[in-house]
Amino acid sequence: MQDLKGLVVENIPLTKEIYKLQISVPEEILPEIIPGSFAMLKIEAKGVFLRRPFSFADVDLKTGLVTFYIKLVGKGTGALREIHPGQEISMLLPLGRGFTVMPGKSLLVAGGIGIAPLNFLAREIIKKGGEISIIYGVKNEAMFIPEITKNFKNIEVYSEIPGPGKKGLVLDGLKAKDINSYDQIYLCGPNVMLQAAKPYLQNFSGLVEVSLESYMACGFGACLGCVVKVFSNNEIEYKKVCKDGPVFNFKEVVL
Ligand SMILES: Cc1cc2nc3c(=O)[nH]c(=O)nc-3n(C[C@H](O)[C@H](O)[C@H](O)COP(=O)(O)OP(=O)(O)OC[C@H]3O[C@@H](n4cnc5c(N)ncnc54)[C@H](O)[C@@H]3O)c2cc1C
Ligand code: FES
Structure with missing residues (x-):
């Protein structure tokens, strides 16, 4: 774990509720980062005392660019939305135990902002020669990050109310899949999604990991x-x- 200072290079809204924060760190000091691990970002704002955790949505070790997808929730994420390119930000990283990146066929199941770590995971699996399919479920348009669908070919989007993709839940996507045709499955999303998915995956014989x-x-x-x-x-x-x-x-x- 290191306490690194980075410079904000981009902080832009992607939807009404989600923004993308890109931070540049000198590439020679950026450690290797595994998808699923996270950073604690220091937020300089009145009434925000603790750092806040965010998963890496992408990391480019060559350029030192670190990307986060952040959902507006409360004071901390609100204050973070206001920081400008050129401002300095302190990050404790990398923290936690990440995903086991495996070759073969992987199914990635994301609910809402749970897509953030799975975006990074998908890129790393592809880099290692693996194949991915993604089920990406959102509540509505405000939770849907369009650039994700541009990043990957094999992605199915479900929206709880009519919006992007098919109307339905992540579980509908999961039920429609022959899950035994995959070597491993990775999930990240709200508890209600994980609870619903659990009975379907309990007998799957391969690796199933959740963030x-x-x-x-x-x-x-x-x-x-x-x-x-x-x-x-x-x-x-x-x-x-x-x-x-x-x-x-x-x-x-x-x-
Ligand atoms: C390992 C990890 C990785 C994460 N990765 C991401 C990410 O990539 N993108 C992202 O947008 N968010 C992520 N989060 C959630 C994020 O840390 C919280 O949304 C954020 O800390 C809220 O800070 P805040 O000051 O805006 O809200 P607060 O003022 O702290 O809270 C506002 C409201 O949000 C609820 N809340 C706060 N934190 C959480 C939480 N962790 N889970 C559920 N509800 C919460 C509280 O009940 C409260 O009502 C991650 C959390 C963890 C633990
Ligand atoms: S956040 Fe302190 S022990 Fe996990």
Whole structure:
């Protein structure tokens, strides 16, 4: 983990609720970053005391460009939206355990802003010669990032209300797939999506990984503020999302 200072190069709205923040870090000091790991961004604003966690949506080690897709939620994400190109920002990175990037055929299942880490994962799988299919579910137009569909060929979009893609839920996309034709499956999205997907994936014999969210104070294992339950070796264990995750074996997490 390093505390790096970067310069904002771009901070633009992608939709009414989501913006893209791109930060440049001198490439010689940017460490290798695994998809699914995250950064704690320091936000200089009144009343925002803790850093906020964001997954890497893309990292280019050659240029030192780090990209985040950020959903407007509260004070921190609101203040971050206001920072301008040229301003400095402090980031603790890389944090957490990321996805296992595998060759072969991968199915990526994203709900809402859960597409952020899966965008980076998809790029890394393709770089390693793997094939990907993406199911991308959104609530409405305001949650849909159009540039994602330009990045990848094999992507199906579902929208809860008539909007981009087909009307329906991520689960509709999952049910329509022959999941056994994939070697591994990766998920990131709201708990309600994960709960609905769980019964469909429990008997899948390959690797299934999920990136979880939780409230985080420190981001590196010191405060116990981010604990989740995992059922492993026939017993319940408590794991820290920031240190043992955010990526876990989907079959083991208790949702
Ligand atoms: C590992 C990890 C990766 C993440 N990656 C991304 C990402 O790539 N893009 C992105 O937009 N967001 C991501 N998040 C969520 C993001 O960190 C929160 O939305 C952000 O911290 C909210 O800060 P805020 O000050 O704007 O809101 P706050 O003022 O802190 O909270 C406003 C409201 O949002 C809710 N809230 C706050 N944090 C969370 C959370 N973690 N989960 C659910 N509800 C929350 C609270 O209930 C509160 O009502 C990630 C979270 C984690 C743990
Ligand atoms: S956020 Fe502090 S232990 Fe995980």
